[in-house]
Amino acid sequence: MTDSPDVVIVGGGVVGCATAYFLTRDGYSVTLIERDSVASHASGFAYGGLSPIVGIIEDDPVLPLSEASEAIHAELAKRLPAESGVEYEYRRKTSLALATTPAQVDDLMEAYDWLKQHYKGVVQWHDEASVHALEPRVGPSVSAGLLADRSGEVEPYKFTLALWQAAERAGAVMRNAEVTGVTRAAGNISGVVLGSGEVIEAGAFVLAAGPWMGKATEWLGIDMPISPLKGQILRLKAPGDPLAVSLSWSHNYATTKPDGLLWCGTTEERVGFDETPTPYGRDTIMS
Ligand SMILES: Cc1cc2nc3c(=O)[nH]c(=O)nc-3n(C[C@H](O)[C@H](O)[C@H](O)COP(=O)(O)OP(=O)(O)OC[C@H]3O[C@@H](n4cnc5c(N)ncnc54)[C@H](O)[C@@H]3O)c2cc1C
Known part of the structure; x- marks a missing residue:
């Protein structure tokens, strides 16, 4: 013993x-x-995205937890690379959540109204014109965006x-x-x-x-149903400058990582313990 x-x-x-x-x-x-x-x-x-606002709804108890995690990441970044010998590419990055339908615009506006009072950082509303000025490569169906300056990223492995x-x-x-x-x-x-x-x-x-x-x-002896949710990511060599902000829309996202590749995701598949990349995943993310 x-x-x-x-x-x-x-x-x-x-x-x-x-x-x-x-x-x-x-x-x-x-x-x-x-x-x-x-x-x-x-x-x-994984994608390695650290976002204190993704999925946040009004009065969501997850917000304080997300903010505490963000503070821990910032603190870790000062010492963990030296303690471990591994440079894991932590960095702060502004994020822009996009809306393409009237319902998504309403949801984003509701989130904006709430975050203005509770978010401990810069949060900005962008209409169609200013979204396209920020990132001209977003598609024509994007009609609004919510920018938050306190997101971050790591290389997850x-x-x-x-x-x-x-x-x-x-x-x-x-x-x-x-x-x-x-x-x-x-x-x-x-x-x-x-x-x-x-x-x-x-x-x-x-x-x-x-x-x-x-x-x-x-x-x-505990009855707790837990099942896997498969997600796939593409890492693309994309032409042009790196994305200035990381983008998200419904359950999708895209960002340029320090490896120079555009990481895009994702799928949400209930297929059991299957970790194989598939043409379905590639085509869904590209569409
Ligand atoms: C495509 C994708 C994108 C994602 N993007 C993000 C993101 O941007 N931000 C974010 O925060 N999260 C993201 N996630 C989620 C995140 O990756 C997971 O929540 C996280 O990795 C879970 O970590 P874990 O340690 O709980 O599980 P895992 O990484 O699954 O590790 C569990 C480990 O336990 C081991 N194990 C299991 N059973 C046994 C056993 N009986 N004996 C010994 N070993 C065992 C396994 O081999 C495995 O290594 C993403 C996930 C995916 C799939």
Whole structure:
């Protein structure tokens, strides 16, 4: 028991690696168990957009959480590259949400009225002419836009890797294995069972298995339906200058990343655990 870590984390995506980073910084011993490799699923292939206003509706309790996350990102950017040796391309970038239908204009205007009072940054309304002046390449169907100056971006794979590298440098240990269940003692979780049958005990456990959490909740006897939502992204060599702002419209978005490519997304597909890029994804995003 003396060799047991304080905390076992299951899953090496951004959630598991961030947990490992903050726990090791606070002096806890950590073992992270990942069956594939760090950021080998959604965390390594996401868009990496940090937006405190996407999806925000009036009185949404997510806004304070988003603003706190934004502050943590700004703070991390000052030290995590040096702590990890990984430059993960964090940067602040203005975002412009676009509306193409009267209903979307109404929704955006409602969001604008609310954000004017609550957003701790610059938020501006742009009519059709000023949207096209800001970014002449947006399509003719765009009739309004909402600009916010406090968005940001990271390269998602490098960001997750940076969190893990810094945690590892501070003493965290990675086990490459699949967790298949848990053990219990006196009514509490006392260990996780690996595919080999080995049990790793710890003082506390963090399950950060992303869309596989449905399986993990079965181990705990909790009925919590969790299923994956597939999204695809295109990285394009696009002609012309980089986009000056990052753009979003309904559940789509586009931005020029530091790699010089135009990253565009996305699809929302209920197809189970299928991570294959498809012609459907390409054609949907291009249309
Ligand atoms: C196309 C796309 C674009 C996105 N864009 C954004 C964006 O702009 N901004 C944003 O904030 N979010 C975005 N997201 C969402 C974001 O990527 C996810 O919310 C995030 O990566 C989830 O991280 P996670 O650590 O929970 O899960 P994951 O990255 O799925 O990691 C879970 C890990 O657990 C491991 N695991 C699972 N079960 C076990 C087991 N039994 N034993 C051992 N290991 C196990 C898996 O192998 C995996 O590595 C996007 C997602 C997609 C698909």
